Amino acid sequence: MSLRCPNSVLALAMIAALCSCDREERQTRGKPLGETIPTVASPDTIFPGRATPPPLDPRAAQYEGNASAIAEGQRLYNWMNCAGCHFHGGGGMGVALMDDKWRYGGRIDQIAASILEGRPNGMPAWRGKLTEQQIWQLAAYVRTLSGQERKDAVSARADEVSNTPPQTQTKREPLRPADSDQQ
Amino acid sequence: MPGKDYASTRFSGLRQLTPQNVGDLQVAFTFSTGTTEGFEAPPLVVNKTMYVIAPWPNNVFALDLTKPGAPAKWTYEPKPAAAAKGVACCGPVNRGAFYSDGRLFLNLLDGNTVAVDANSGKELWRTKVADINKGETLTMAPLVADGKVLVGNSGGEMGVRGWLTALDATSGKLAWRAYSTGPDKDALIGSDYRAPYPQDQGNDLGVRSWGPDQWKIGGGTVWGWLSYDPELKLVYYGTGNPGPWNAEQRPGDNKWTAGIFARDVATGHARWFHQSTPHDLFDHDDINESILVDWPAPNGQRIPALIRPSRNGYLYIQDRRNGRILSADPYGYINAYNGVDLKTGRIIPVPEKEPKEGRVVRNICPGPPGAKDWNPSAFSPVTGLVYIPHLNICMDMGIKNANYIPGTPFVGADVKMYPGPGGNRGVFTAWDPVARRKVFEIKEDLPLWSPALATGGGLVFYGTMDGWFKAIDARSGKLLWQFKTGSGIIGQPISYRGPDGRQYIAVPSGVGGWAGAIVSADLDERDPTAALGFVNAMKDLKKRTTKGGTVYVFALPK
């Protein structure tokens, strides 16, 4: 009798294995040179001739919703002084990252492009100062500030002074392209 | 000039407006600058023209006061580099220009100082003095004295090395530059330097009081107010906070930061220096204005002194010849310091309020903006009182390891500010410097971020952050008149005699700066640490005011 029950458990496990085993996969190897962020991650939402928006970068799936990439992104967010301008999503010198206004696009590859190339109103360009993998990890973490990523991959808080409500509870903000109201 | 006079008294002698008739003040005309950033610069009125200095993008408008409605004669558009907004810690603001013999001198955010011809609006010269890639910006109002334009940089939160630079007024070429940190030859400290207290005397203190190489990114920026004493030919200015905010990362007294310099204006050599907050723990820059008045000493003779309500909460009265402290009394609620020891001139810290890495310290008063931030007070010789628009804000502070990357913030602290005891965030205090006590005090709900103006008619004007422009009786502090402007007031009100001889009061209205950043940069109030912790204290501001950028001018009806 006791032999039959472990088989059913194993069968169940195989099915469940497919869905969550990549959520915590650690990618430790950075990619060699020659891999750049596609310049096509443009912030635009209007495409002439009824063209379809460009497809999402294949590497996005590797970083989006991946717990270890988000954790690395959280560490880099503090180390590279992003918190100095954007603080914990509320903004300051930099724009707020936890609201729904995305002037240059809220998709992970658009955020990665904003980090890599910088933006005119004061966002420094990090090309050459951070590796591609780090930029993707930062982009994954920035998306969690507005609740875009899946709730079981984010951490509730960091070991620092309490600030925003826990990210495991933030509701998912819609991605609205904001007008560039400021010069 | 922004301070009304070299002594920065912000007192206008006009007496037409009195407590009796101020009640029927009404709007004479208004002018919109078309910008929505923090509007801090006072308009300058010189021979029938009002020069309005806008915040970002630093446009200057010359209004012809002779014509009704004061249309603009010319507009000067400097078009500074947009990237500068990314390194301006507390909003792309500008604190004013300086008019001197037919020229307007002002600083642009992207590190250029410009001279503009007053009647044509043509740019005479533009000198680049600061580098935004290192995090340096210019927000302060220059001071022209003895043919030299004195300019200081800002960027204490960006790991910038502070300096005061003198440019030749006619050509704009660099005359001298005095750094706030580093070896004595950089800080222009020579043989004629005599410090009032022994701890500020010694060679190369600017290097020995820092960890190795930390003075190169040590802050001490000069972004506040300068005063000039024509007789002694000395310029008085304060240096900003040492960087980073994480004090454990920069052991030592961090010399020449958070203190008052007196320099000879011609050569820039320092005459004396007093460090009001050695090894500053809470971002208490000492850039506040120094009002130069003669102070009657107890033994009767009058000492040429300077009065300075400092950010660490003490109102210093110092002898401006040698810097010795005559009195230092708290003018706000303080629990982070135990007073100033007048014999050694050193502030006495409270050990348990010292932030430790990895542990939050709660209830530190005054908070980082201090008991009073940059908004200058006014002194009225008529009543002999100093009118101080200041704050009542405390904070929780946790410090952490700060990573230095040039051009990015170098802070290393998580801060959350909240109202101090009493729940009101602002206080307007009238202080009697002779009797060294508070005469009257008005509790304001929102922090007071607007400078004060005293007039000969016995009135004092100031504005609140939700747009109320108020006039109070200089002696009793009773509210006599108030007007609701379009946006929060953080700019300097001025008073001038119009071409028709009437007394006009002008006030810029446009919320912004560090306190108003939640509105001017539309931040998200769900993050209490945003804008270096100020959002936690200003969560309600979004409901009480919107952005704006208008000058309101009032006068009595004809």
Next chain:
Amino acid sequence: MTPAERAKQPPAKVPRDGPKLTGPKLEEKLAETWSNPPGFIGWLSSVDHKDIGRRYVITALIFLALAGALAVVMRLQLSKPDNDLIGAARYNEIFTMHGTTMMFLFAVPVMQGMQIYLTPLMIGTRSNAFPRLNAFSYWTYLAGGCLLWVAFILNIAPDIGWFAYPPLSGPQFGVGKRADIWAQMVTFTEVAALAAAVSLTATILKQRAPGMSLARMPIFVWATLVTSLMVIFSMPSVALASSLLLSDRLVGTHFYNPAENGDALLWQHLFWFFGHPEVYIIFLPATGFVSEIVATFSRRTIVMYPIVVMSLVATGILAFGLWVHHMFATGLPRIGYSFYTAASMSVSIPTGLQIFCWIATLWEGRPRLQVPLLYVIGFIFTFVIGGLTGVIIAAVPLDLQLHDTYFIVAHFHYVLIGGAVFPLLGAITYWYPKATGRMMSETLGKVSFWMIFLGFQLAFFPMHIAGINGMPRRVYSYPAGMGLELPNLLSSIGSMVVAVAVLLFVINMVVSLRGGLKAAPNPWGAPSLEWATSCPPPKYNFPHIPVVDSRTPLWDAGEKMSVVHGLRVEERELLLTTVMHAKPDLREPSAEPSIWPFIATLATTVMFVSSIFSPWAVVIGAMPVIIALTAWFWPKSPAPEREPVIS
């Protein structure tokens, strides 16, 4: 006859066991009353302490095998310096799984399983006090085990060590849901352990056979009582600690956040306040086994019974006073440490007395060198080394050097494998005939004993040397040239030998299931009550509840043991006796088999596992649990009226 009609019968007419109703006719009726409902549902709803005990032990042994396999993989990785058989992340997962499974899913449950199986038999009663609670306890334990091992298969196994110190297990550094799964598994196992402990304590205190006063209780039952009380006092501490960790990780509270004046040491205090009593919870039942085996195989009672019982109780109490010796290196004040040094030293005195009594018993009796006694002798040789290294690391200056090195790994393997697993293997060999009716093979038993004993020494003794040579714990590789190559190689070989030996033991168990010699009711000639009934015992254990008048009932009373009459036959009824002198006191209806404990476990599992992902799951998940519990406690037959007992 339905229960309702049966209730209305006048007392005289109710069928009872007694001189008139005895022998095979009584046994057939009792068997029918105490049997499980048919089919798979019946199997799930069994509340018979023998079924639950057997399932506990088998599941625990499966987990022992799984964790043992992980141990072998770890030893392969550490067999040579800078080895890259498995990466660092995988190694951390494996050592966490090895530690967690051994401590939470094997050691405590196997001891509780043996206690649940043996206690009713040894004190002469028909079932445990709260049979359905026992069933619930087993299913919750199984659910906890499955949660952990399914997570291991899904590559989200915890990789933070079996002790899960924050901030490494905190929200920032404990990435993803790994640490949550660990904390929830701890919640499962401590609920299971608490449930079993409560049921065992009630059984021992209230259901002893008449005459079996506290002074006549078998020592294993004493050990069970002490460990159950220790479980009840220590498990809530780790329950609190893991719930605080879960709330830190899920809703961002700041219990362990040093920045917000939380403290990482709060976890260590709470965890080790449970941690040290836990290792005694594992060790004391083993001393119970040893006392039983030594008594039987020396053909006499234990020498100075009160001394042994007093030292059991003393160990139980002292165990709560020395948890800080796990934290000697955390910078707490030195004076505090010297108290804990003294306390840690003093806890070895009671154990020393027990060892004296065992050796004195062997000295007085005529020991028969059969496999159970061999394991006891192996236990004494191995455990004393572990005890003495324990005395060494109790001293602060020594512990500061040896803490968190392989010296400690050697110490606790000596006291846990030597101190608990050896007696367990001896106990399994000793009680195997009682459980299955067949004897385990003596020769295969001896071979596997000697292999496990010598393999153990070869595996774990060199770890003392590796520890002194500076090899810290939990390292997935070590550099060459530090004198660590030889000890690690020897340990790896030794671990293979132990693995094979355990395999041999398992084969011996499986083969003897059918091929073993038929076992008489008392094959070893043992004195205690469980040998008074048949092998394997019937569902109702004893046709008539025996009366006990000495510590060794079978040796003294033998066949003509007096019995109690008057218990109902068509309903499940137990005899309750007073706590001190076990005088007959009340009749107690025993719970019917029911599927509801199993369903309650399913509901709690759904609630616990989903509460890893959202706090609302605790609220919504509580509904089905409440429904299941109400159905579980719904009273079936109307309560019978009080009746006088006729002995």
Next chain:
Amino acid sequence: MQRGGAYLSLCVTSCAGVQNAFGGQGAEDANFVRLFAVFMVVCTVMYLIVSAALVIAVWRRRQATLTIEDRKHHETSAATRPALIVWTVLIAVGLVGLTIASFFTDRSNAANGSKPRLSLTVTANQWWWDVEYNSPDASKIVRTANEIHLPVGVPAQVTLKSNDVIHSFWIPNLAGKQDLIPGRVTDAQLLPRKTGLFRGQCAEFCGVQHAQMALDVTVESKAAFDRWYAAQLQPGRPPANPLQLAGYRYVTTRECSSCHNISGTPAGGHVAPDLTHFASRRSIAAGALPMNRGNLYGWVADPQSQKPGNHMPTVGLAANDLHAIVAYLEALK
């Protein structure tokens, strides 16, 4: 069965080694070796007594036995009670003696560390050590990483802090371990008696690379220490040849300067090991690889393969950049 004897001899022979608790080069470690020997003697004696009693009890010839066969299974012989009393007294005396010995050793350790003349601050990070030599004159503070130099005979006070998780500062040859706990400040005392090269390692599980978080300890004469200290105060050496200049330009402007600090250059990062005098150290990446050109190439090219999971990313350098960087780093003596 002579476990104790073999046990003691095995330890003594293998006490060479760079990271060995039996090294005895530090005052506290010398105390440890002495106390350990005392404990070993007492424990071995106790173990022999127990083993002998067990062996005799099981294998002795016996005539009258008090067993069930002779119906005497309840009686105990007269000798057991006094034997038990003797045994209890023996254990109690042994344990009290050992406790007192350990107490006095603890006091002498505390005395050794009471008057420190050198002060360091070691801050543990995930998988490397940040070492700072404090000095009353703030500008004389030396900052290095993954290595400690100590003058022989000078008691040193090491203040221990952690930036992330709990680590443990352990140099077996000198002294016992002390944990570094975030939010708390603990301290350790080192009093090296003999010069030599030793190795410390993190002893508290601190994450994926806990195994490769070591630090090199060099105990040298006072003069040698002062020379080293003076050298450490100098800023980083400027590049000498064009290859080093190219390396300098890459390191101080590209990815490296975001994290690392090289005094005297614009690279001011504070979140990774200080590289100002990198080439003067004995190992790379917290003791993971000994310092030589081959390992340097391997490490800079792909740190993730040497120490998988650590926070230094694989930058994917072009060949010429790699050569330039390695040339520049090797010049940072």
